[in-house]
Amino acid sequence: MATHPATRSAIGPATRAEVTAWRPDVPGVTEVFHAHFVDHAYPAHTHDAWTLLIVDDGAVRFDLDRHHHGALRSQVTLLPPHVAHDGRAATPHGFRKRVLYLDTDLLGAELIGAAVDRPGWADPALRLRIHQLHDALAQPGELLAAQSRLALIQERLRQQLLGRVAVPPVARDPGLADLLRDLLDAHVVDGVTLDEASRRLHAHPTHLVRAFTHRHGMPPHRYLTGRRVELARRLLLDGRRPAEVATEAGFYDQSHLTRHFARMLGTSPARFGRTVDSRRRAVGPT
The missing domain is CATH 1.10.10 (Arc Repressor Mutant, subunit A)
Structure with missing residues (x-):
């Protein structure tokens, strides 16, 4: 899963901009784009994908189909494909944003008109899910987590566009x-x-x-991660080294294993392995 940033740029002080972009190996997401702009202004343009935007700092002013709008930290903004829009900072301090470009088919061309009429919402639950999806996309090896979060986001976006937002149903199956x-x-x-x-x-x-x-x-991706940590734990108890254990337990690399192992067990695989070695030396051969 090629989720780690593949393109980075820090443009000079004349424009005072920072940009990170990459294409994740997640169906439905064509690009991830993170940016900090101070005085850059987008000219009118279009995309052939849905543009799902959250602002982390500052605010954005934009025109969509010749109507004025704004994007704030408390909002989720969705710009439809094939519709002209521009963008600029709403304050002298600029803005930080995170963007997901989504396949047109993910939401459907029939909802473009609804997004033109209402491109933004104050929806804390949806904004949190988008933030969590960005986190998953930035970490190699989190494909199932990214797909699970994207599925829930897709459902919520369709509800917003259709004006049918409701409490998520309890799925008893x-x-x-x-x-x-x-x-x-x-x-x-x-x-x-x-x-x-x-x-x-x-x-x-x-x-x-x-x-x-x-x-x-727990969601499916968290269950799978837990099973992989348990497998890694057994392999470490057998005396295997963390670098070997990572791939044998299904993790992307040793860093991926370490992050989840420490989160679950409160220690790193290397420290856990050293305690096994110490115990083995203390007990002696069997």
């Missing part, structure tokens, strides 16, 4: 949830994508995520 658990258990090391699980189990991705979370108390 224990049989389906257990089938997904069995599938994840069978693919701890090689993993399974949400799209593949959806095809195998004949269920919508969003329903899969909700049903699994309701049944097992």
Whole structure:
């Protein structure tokens, strides 16, 4: 999963801009774009993708289809494909933004008009999910997490565009949830994508995520990560080295293993392995 930033640039003081962009290996997301602009102003232009924007600092003014709008930190902004828009800082201090460019088919061309009429919303839950998706996209090896978060975001965006925002339904489908658990258990090391699980189990991705979370108390990607940490733990107890354990337990690399291992167990794989070695030396050969 090529999720780590592939293109970085820090433009000189004349424009005072910082840009990071990359193309993740996540179906539906064509580009991730992070930027800090002070005095750069976008001329009118269009995209052939949906532009999903959150502002982390400052504010943005933009015209969409010749109507004036603004994007604030508290909002989620969605610009439709093929519709002219521009953009500029709303304050002298500029702005920081994070953008996801989404395939047109992810939401459907029939919703372009709704986005032109209302391109932004104050939706804290949706904004948090977008932030979490950016975090997943920035970390190699988090494909299932990214897909799960994108599925929920897609559902929420469609609700907003259709004016049908509601409390997320409780998905009580224990049989389906257990089938997904069995599938994840069978693919701890090689993993399974949400799209593949959806095809195998004949269920919508969003329903899969909700049903699994309701049944097992955590989303599918967190369950899979936990199983991989447990496998890594057993391999370390067998005396294997962290660099070997990482790939054998299904992690992208040793850094990926270390991040999740420490989050779950409060120590790094290297320290955990050293305690095993110390214990083995103290006990002596068996």
